[in-house]
């Protein structure tokens with residue numbers, strides 16, 4: 452393992468590669484034709500990417516979580532070899548910033564010494580509480596493991612799009628419903644039936660096209676069929692390129708299954724009860740980013756509070772497991788002091804900035820400063836009913852799916868998108884100096900027009916794009 456990392460981290464190999472950023476890696480709409488055997492290598496230890504603050508490394512451990520000691524080692528390595536900034540991405544990957552081509556190999560060696568093995572191959576994502584959540588329908592880790600092994604045994608290995616993503620979701624308190632994937636498996640909880648998995652393609656849980664309901668074994672075979680079909684289409688093919696109708700016919704061995712209603716997914720931030728004694732504590736580094744020193748300080752106290760394991764989750768979260776309930780209050784206070792958002796209803800949870808200026812070379816503005824400004828002047832928008840996506844450029848890395856409001860940086864100012872993604876048609880453009888006042892205008896629009904009991908999202912939807920554009924023009 453060590454040898455592989457060291458060779459892969461050869462500093463001379465990292466420059467000039469046509470890799471996309473982590474942020475872009477989290478997007479589902481950009482692909483590069485890399486062999487599946489190096490699927491996880493962009494922009495990871497083997498191929499960091501040059502950004503505004505140096506080389507960026509993205510990392511997804513192959514284990515569900517890390518021990519506090521492992522995460523501390525990762526943070527120390529990030530500080531020693533980079534600028535110490537650590538991010539948790541929208542899909543729950545670690546991202547370390549500010550490395551140089553001279554020290555990536557040393558970073559890789561430190562990570563290896565900590566016993567952290569980066570995941571490689573096709574990305575198969577499972578909910579962060581898999582295996583510990585009593586309310587889950589199935590433990591998706593086991594299905595994911597079998598699937599990885601089935602893919603690894605293919606000869607020849609299929610050439611797949613570099614950003615191809617598979618989600619295996621066993622349900623429970625924290626699902627991955629809002630993340631987009633090329634291929635989705637979702638456990639169904641049909642009464643009086645054996646456990647089945649719904650196989651779907653191209654989208655989030657709400658938008659993906661279902662193909663069939665299959666047993667675990669059939670689901671694995673089904674995914675392999677889809678991967679081979681994608682490879683036959685071409686090395687850039689994505690789930691959206693598959694012919695859903697012909698696949699539905701092909702998978703008609705079992706009747707499709709109407710899904711039983713399931714409890715809505717919890718926020719990954721805050722206390723998540725698991726049973727009478729146990730709970731997971733979800734924390735979110737403020738606007739998705741924390742400095743290694745703050746993380747190391749927090750981990751010392753978390754370890755003293757008996758935290759056994761830390762997993763990454765959706766929406767830039769960290770999930771602490773093993774924490775006795777009577778230690779939670781103390782640890783929450785420490786977490787706030789170390790720069791974490793700790794409450795599910797913290798208005799800052801609903802602002803999603805990308806890395807922004809100072810960190811990403813493509814950024815046209817300081818998205819994290821704008822996020823702080825929004826909390827300050829536009830809190831009416833942040834009632835939890837909608838998300839505001841602050842995107843430094845049109846790529847939209849931090850929130851690939853549509854958001855109620857997206858503010859996209861451009862060379863001459865900002866594009867305001869309503870109910871769309873960063874590449875959707877904007878309703879208005881504002882000038883370079885007008886961002887903070889535009890945020891205040893949007894907040895004021897909601898404050899002045901919200902009916903009693905109405906959410907910010909409903910209010911904006913009712914007002915419509917034209918009213919929003921007019922307010923921005925006049926504001």
Ligand code: SF4
Nearest residue numbers: 805811814843844848
């Ligand atoms: S500016 Fe933001 S959206 Fe654009 S590439 Fe950088 S991180 Fe991604």
